Amino acid sequence: MPHMNAPMVRLEGLVKTRSQNESVFELHVPDFRVAPGSMVAVVGESGCGKSTLLDLLALVMAPTRVDRFEIAPRPPAPPWDAAALWSRGDESSLAALRREYFGYVLQTGGLLPFLSVRRNIELPGAINGGRPSRRRLEALARDMGLESCLDRMPSSLSIGQRQRAAILRALAHGPRLVLADEPTAAVDKARARTIMGDLHRLAREEGAAVVVVTHDTDLVMDRADAVYSFELEVVSAVATRSVCRPVAGGAP
């Protein structure tokens, strides 16, 4: 079916300008795409614009300019025109898109310490009025090796287990786009590899698109379907420009 390879996220000609005191940072994203079932990694040195790009993709930060910004969570239904939603200031549609179709994995997991792992995983769905079925949740937990962890409190889990639980939480309500900000920052290299592998496999099985931001290029080079990086240019004493492009051989 032709729509199977249509990008879930398509970003073209984006510019985001951020200023702080007298310094100005300008991020350029000429062409960024993520296909369903694929994992795209965003790598680069500190300050190159990774979090800025993730915030733009998460629809929590408005682009300064953008030629095309489309999100197609349910092909063959036509994509949402995020550029038009931003230019109309349609916050409620942007919020609905985020709530219904997006999942997030944070650096340190972000599990609430006073709820069991199961309740943590059910929470986003409960807020949206649709918690995952017990069967789905337990099947996913089995798949992630977390069966025995569901009814425990996060503090009794290892850091690696907590991070896998956070991935499970992001995926349990069936998001179409998963945004992961340094999801392996808190674990050692061997665990980080396993977690990245799990994230990729689950995304593929679920047909979700994943964008993962990381400092660790080695970790994602042979795992991601595409890798984007940044060319940072100091324009003047106060201005920096960063251009986000696919790394050779990693174009989606």
Ligand SMILES: Nc1ncnc2c1ncn2[C@@H]1O[C@H](COP(=O)(O)OP(=O)(O)OP(=O)(O)O)[C@@H](O)[C@H]1O
């Ligand atoms: N709230 C803000 N207001 C203005 N400029 C900001 C703000 N936050 C970040 N910046 C600037 O935007 C640029 C990109 O920051 P960003 O956080 O996206 O980089 P990053 O690649 O995620 O860095 P790190 O790996 O250190 O988290 C930096 O020059 C930073 O100083």
